[in-house]
Amino acid sequence: MATPLKRDSLFAFATEHRQEYEGLLRRFVETPTVSVDPAHAHDITKGVALTVETIESFGGKADVYRADKGNPLVHAVFGTDNNLPTVTVYNHIDVQPASKETEPWDSEPFVFTQKGDTYFGRGTTDDKGPALSALFGARAALAANVPVNIRFLWEFEEEIGSPNFEKIISSAEPDLRTGSVVVSDTVWVSRNRPASSAGLRGLMGFILTLETGTVDTHSGETGGASRNPIAELMQLVCDLYDVRTGKVKIKGFYDDVIPPSKKELNDWMNSGFTVKAFKKAHHLKKMRSEDPLEVMKRIWGMPTLEVHGVVGGYQGPGLKSIVPPRAEVKASCRLVPTQDPRRLQRLLTAAVKERNPDVKIRFESGAPAFRTVLEGPLPEALKRAVKFAFRKEPVFVRDGGTIGAMTSIEKVLKCPVLFLGLSLPEHGYHAPNENFDWQQASGGMVAFAKYFEEIANLPK
Numbered sequence: 001m002a003t004p005l006k007r008d009s010l011f012a013f014a015t016e017h018r019q020e021y022e023g024l025l026r027r028f029v030e031t032p033t034v035s036v037d038p039a040h041a042h043d044i045t046k047g048v049a050l051t052v053e054t055i056e057s058f059g060g061k062a063d064v065y066r067a068d069k070g071n072p073l074v075h076a077v078f079g080t081d082n083n084l085p086t087v088t089v090y091n092h093i094d095v096q097p098a099s100k101e102t103e104p105w106d107s108e109p110f111v112f113t114q115k116g117d118t119y120f121g122r123g124t125t126d127d128k129g130p131a132l133s134a135l136f137g138a139r140a141a142l143a144a145n146v147p148v149n150i151r152f153l154w155e156f157e158e159e160i161g162s163p164n165f166e167k168i169i170s171s172a173e174p175d176l177r178t179g180s181v182v183v184s185d186t187v188w189v190s191r192n193r194p195a196s197s198a199g200l201r202g203l204m205g206f207i208l209t210l211e212t213g214t215v216d217t218h219s220g221e222t223g224g225a226s227r228n229p230i231a232e233l234m235q236l237v238c239d240l241y242d243v244r245t246g247k248v249k250i251k252g253f254y255d256d257v258i259p260p261s262k263k264e265l266n267d268w269m270n271s272g273f274t275v276k277a278f279k280k281a282h283h284l285k286k287m288r289s290e291d292p293l294e295v296m297k298r299i300w301g302m303p304t305l306e307v308h309g310v311v312g313g314y315q316g317p318g319l320k321s322i323v324p325p326r327a328e329v330k331a332s333c334r335l336v337p338t339q340d341p342r343r344l345q346r347l348l349t350a351a352v353k354e355r356n357p358d359v360k361i362r363f364e365s366g367a368p369a370f371r372t373v374l375e376g377p378l379p380e381a382l383k384r385a386v387k388f389a390f391r392k393e394p395v396f397v398r399d400g401g402t403i404g405a406m407t408s409i410e411k412v413l414k415c416p417v418l419f420l421g422l423s424l425p426e427h428g429y430h431a432p433n434e435n436f437d438w439q440q441a442s443g444g445m446v447a448f449a450k451y452f453e454e455i456a457n458l459p460k
Contacts, residue, residue, distance in 0.1 A: 137448025161365025
């Protein structure tokens with residue numbers, strides 16, 4: 001019979017292993033596993049090898065699963081006793097692109113930089129830092145003889161929508177069976193209030209392209225007669241949604257949206273969210289609304305359309321008076337539960353063709369929205385574990401981001417999926433100067449160790 005875990009002992013474990021944690025995080029951050037860029041394919045291979053090496057050094061068995069194309073995923077096994085409960089931790093090890101040359105990074109994004117208790121670098125908070133915290137939490141639990149089988153599922157395609165994930169886990173399903181999955185890839189509302197995600201928004205990415213010529217032309221010679229693809233795409237974007245309010249103008253876009261319930265809204269209002277802190281964390285100067293509840297509805301409970309980039313024309317210093325031949329708009333919609341990405345693809349395609357038949361639309365990464373279980377023994381166990389580590393009652397909120405693998409896990413592995421996130425708004429998901437800190441890392445180790453114990457103690 002294992003001795004119940006003690007908070008002080010677990011934090012002592014974290015302190016004892018801090019140097020090892022920071023050394024591993026350095027190695028992971030300095031392996032630029034950028035999944036969207038084929039030029040980093042070799043780094044993905046190195047990241048997979050580093051993952052296998054790390055798991056085996058912790059005493060686990062590591063298996064690498066692949067599809068015909070795309071990046072693999074790694075499954076780690078700690079314990080194989082069929083009489084014990086099994087829990088799986090999901091994280092992703094691929095990261096977003098980053099460049100100090102084009103973004104305001106204070107340090108090189110793929111060089112691990114430590115300032116006091118804060119770690120800077122791409123992947124520190126999304127999602128390598130939390131992944132390693134969970135792994136060290138598992139080591140602490142197993143060292144204390146907690147009677148539980150622990151699994152880790154680390155993906156290398158999350159940042160591009162997990163295009164091969166479902167295919168891989170479907171073929172490997174007999175090896176991946178588990179009682180439940182817990183995810184460490186979400187963000188608290190603030191450092192003062194732990195938050196567990198009750199759901200994620202979905203994603204429908206797309207690219208609009210318009211070509212009206214073959215070369216740049218002199219705006220004095222052709223301007224007024226030639227069509228300007230940048231201007232036409234800007235007009236199209238404004239026809240698709242109100243850029244001032246964010247309201248999408250596509251007919252039928254909101255038909256399947258179910259507004260947040262009164263209970264959800266009450267939880268959100270008690271989550272500790274403030275507009276001031278939100279603006280500071282995300283470096284925002286102006287917002288569409290300053291009302292806290294309205295902002296929370298917009299980022300958690302309502303679908304969106306956002307433009308991410310416009311490509312075309314002259315991009316150098318000064319002015320070059322040309323009419324460009326081609327332009328491109330990169331955009332996406334965030335979706336909420338009950339919205340069908342395939343239906344919305346049809347609606348968007350029709351809306352684009354109606355407004356400008358010459359524009360081509362190509363859909364990129366996509367994933368439906370996801371909702372987790374909020375009642376029952378697992379959510380209660382998770383809440384106890386978080387409170388044990390951070391000494392504050394967690395609140396259930398939604399998360400505005402998307403993790404495409406969640407619906408695949410629920411569909412294929414047929415088990416509950418919960419969220420034990422460790423990141424904070426100021427950690428800068430997808431942003432310059434992304435960072436993570438020891439307070440969240442060590443607290444995460446303790447929370448995960450306790451959660452594994454909670455799973456072990458649940459009635460069979």
